[in-house]
Amino acid sequence: MPRKLRPWLLSAPALLLVLLFLGLPVLSTLATTFGDPKGPLAQYATFFNSRFRMTVLWRTMEVALITTAVSVVVGFITAWVVAQAPARMKSLLIIAAVFPLLTGVVVRSFAWLVILGKNGILNDFLLWIGVISEPLSMLYTKGSVIVAMIYLFVPLMILTLVGVLEGIPQDLTDAAASLGAKPGAAFRQVVLPLAVPGLIVGSVLVFTGSFTSYATPQLLGGEGQMMMGTFLYQRAMVTFDWVGASTIAAVMVVVTLTTVLIMSKIARRVNPMAG
Amino acid sequence: MKQRIHPLLIAFAVLVFFFLLGPLVIILGSAVSDTNYLTFPPQGLTLRWFTNIFEISAFVRTMKTSFLLAVGGTALSMAIGIPAAYALARFRFQLPAFLGNIYVLPILIPEIVLGFSLMKTVAIGADVPIMLALLLGHALIVLPYCVRVVGASLNSFDFSIEEAAVSLGCPRWKAFFTVVLPNVRAGIIAGFILAFITSLNDVSVSIFLTGPGVSTLPIQLLAHMEQFFDPTIASVSVLLMGVTVAVMAIVERTLGLTFLTK
Numbered sequence: 001m002p003r004k005l006r007p008w009l010l011s012a013p014a015l016l017l018v019l020l021f022l023g024l025p026v027l028s029t030l031a032t033t034f035g036d037p038k039g040p041l042a043q044y045a046t047f048f049n050s051r052f053r054m055t056v057l058w059r060t061m062e063v064a065l066i067t068t069a070v071s072v073v074v075g076f077i078t079a080w081v082v083a084q085a086p087a088r089m090k091s092l093l094i095i096a097a098v099f100p101l102l103t104g105v106v107v108r109s110f111a112w113l114v115i116l117g118k119n120g121i122l123n124d125f126l127l128w129i130g131v132i133s134e135p136l137s138m139l140y141t142k143g144s145v146i147v148a149m150i151y152l153f154v155p156l157m158i159l160t161l162v163g164v165l166e167g168i169p170q171d172l173t174d175a176a177a178s179l180g181a182k183p184g185a186a187f188r189q190v191v192l193p194l195a196v197p198g199l200i201v202g203s204v205l206v207f208t209g210s211f212t213s214y215a216t217p218q219l220l221g222g223e224g225q226m227m228m229g230t231f232l233y234q235r236a237m238v239t240f241d242w243v244g245a246s247t248i249a250a251v252m253v254v255v256t257l258t259t260v261l262i263m264s265k266i267a268r269r270v271n272p273m274a275g
Numbered sequence: 276m277k278q279r280i281h282p283l284l285i286a287f288a289v290l291v292f293f294f295l296l297g298p299l300v301i302i303l304g305s306a307v308s309d310t311n312y313l314t315f316p317p318q319g320l321t322l323r324w325f326t327n328i329f330e331i332s333a334f335v336r337t338m339k340t341s342f343l344l345a346v347g348g349t350a351l352s353m354a355i356g357i358p359a360a361y362a363l364a365r366f367r368f369q370l371p372a373f374l375g376n377i378y379v380l381p382i383l384i385p386e387i388v389l390g391f392s393l394m395k396t397v398a399i400g401a402d403v404p405i406m407l408a409l410l411l412g413h414a415l416i417v418l419p420y421c422v423r424v425v426g427a428s429l430n431s432f433d434f435s436i437e438e439a440a441v442s443l444g445c446p447r448w449k450a451f452f453t454v455v456l457p458n459v460r461a462g463i464i465a466g467f468i469l470a471f472i473t474s475l476n477d478v479s480v481s482i483f484l485t486g487p488g489v490s491t492l493p494i495q496l497l498a499h500m501e502q503f504f505d506p507t508i509a510s511v512s513v514l515l516m517g518v519t520v521a522v523m524a525i526v527e528r529t530l531g532l533t534f535l536t537k
Contacts, residue, residue: 074291
């Protein structure tokens, strides 16, 4: 095999799979949205002028942003504790975070169906201790979707940040301390800036993951709390409005890609290690 | 980096882990409850919900499909992903840098958009049989794992060993199989197993490519949940958690679980 071609021949099958079965289909989906006889942007005009569609978009944004914010705070504190733990304890804690992460989305969402249901465990418990006298309807609300989403993404955040925090050399905090910095100041001025790129990576993963999720809003939100993922599915497979579904898909692609691009630019700029 | 941490922070972390594992314990408990409805703590102990799984033909059928799909999709993805990762590591300066980004597109593009597009263009547009479309979809979503995890192993491989074999007269293809591959075995096993579990748990791509004829276990579970609310779902979930435990044990043996924090 000719020398020059070898790297390309080895890469060709994987490239073909991605280009033929991801590139082509996704581009065709995006192209469909511009094919309206009333003008290339007619579908988008419909989308952005429809009160219902915008409600779904904003709801999805809101759920994704709240999930990201809570996951950042919870994940950072937990990762901080995990990173300081003694070696044996640390590996146990990492196992405890990996286990839910590798358990499927359906199983993890189902758990919240059992907990938050009308005859669920939380209602049983609240009735039993006498806080409430009637079971609460907690399922199929925005809150139930957000709780399940946070549950879904906190492990991802913990694992991302443990890696980042462990990578911060001990010398730096030692140096800060020997130069007279109090632990709080050393944390704010040394650890936090170094953790920012990791926080950004984690936030992007959580935001795009929750923005595009399907199973969790389907199970815990239902028809009343439709999000972009469930809305896309409903348009495509229930009402068979493929052009409408493609427009939803295009909006999802634009939102996730812009988030990834902007945030990775910011991450590169604020990285103190990149000097 | 070791520092003393405030006891309140430790208490907070304990609560977080309670929050992470509690729901899974609840599933475990309600799967062995001797009641016809889901409840926790379990009332009585029984394994009948586990035997019940195998009496529901849809679960048995989709379990087989899911398993075949996860093995087949991952194998296909590895077969094309390993050469691609090898080319990226070995010929770093002869290939454009953006090539590595193409293989992670399946993570960048929302899975639900990929599933919808595959259904529209490939399964219906090109009339590709549904099982083949599913296989291609699953191979796609696991490709980033195959290329990245194997690539990580290849990046720390010293290619001069391979050159030594070749200069001693070993044919290139043989050097690849007898020198390179055994050295990155850990990466291949870990990548395979992570890809396998990703495929096994997939919902967003499969949901568009399944129907009355062909379905996967997670999709069947979703459908079952909408109609019934008995402990069978919990027992299937426990089986799936068992697979997770096996996966974690294998990753721990090969690359070590700390690999996942990198």
